[in-house]
Amino acid sequence: MNDKYVHGYSDKESVRLKDQSVTLGDLLHHDTIYPAGSTVLEAGCGIGAQTCILAGNNPDVHITSVDISPESLKAAKKAVSSAGITNVTFSHEDIFDLPFDKDSFDHIFICFVLEHLSEPEKALLKLKDLLKPDGTITVIEGDHGSAYYHPASEHAQRNIQCLIDIQAHMGGDSLIGRRLYPLLVDVGLRDVSVSPRFVYADASRPGMVEGFTRNTFNAMVEGVKDQAIKLGLIDKQAWDKGVRDLYRTAEDDGTFCYTFFKGVAVK
């Protein structure tokens, strides 16, 4: 699985995941509050960037966080213990082969994972099985087709398209956000509700420009440079121009927009 994960597991990617979660913490998580005493499964916790926020916002629930990458789990354990969080248990697991009993969790949380899976429906069905009746599943995904910005640039757009194509080539779907509603309905979940979470960055919001435009989105696109050139999708000169234009949107007269999608559904 590790070689099929487009963003990889580098130190730079860990910093990016952390920046992303801190910058978007309120926007994505403010309404994920579980009743005290609930059991929550976090599927694909990565380095624990969302785990810390989820656990911090829900100190009276017990969270079981799993990931397929042992290195990420190690970082997640460290992040959680540095934050003084004590209500999370980690386990090294594959979402498609989880060892938990049917109907064993009150709630499930999965963020930025389905976009990397070639069978997101199958993953949702596996997770649904583990939910208690009336339990909820919360899914958060992005959609790279939702990125638009000023100044507009064909070169920047080509770089973004390289990321979309590479992820598709690896079996994922970085445009999955717009598909969340039908995905959740098709696996037989009920009361499906998807809310768009709009990110807007301009110079009057320097935290967003730094945390989202530069350190989350542009860093993510930049991360596929070698793969894009190796696959012959673009040449180095065009790539570098695209990167310059992406960072141009983070200057004083630039703007950047992106939409995340948060779905909640009931078993």
Ligand SMILES: C[S@@+](CC[C@H](N)C(=O)[O-])C[C@H]1O[C@@H](n2cnc3c(N)ncnc32)[C@H](O)[C@@H]1O
């Ligand atoms: C983009 S990261 C997101 C991590 C975290 N949820 C976050 O938002 O910061 C995707 C994570 O999914 C994990 N993953 C991918 N396929 C998996 C699988 N089959 N089982 C468990 N984890 C998986 C990867 O190892 C990676 O840590």
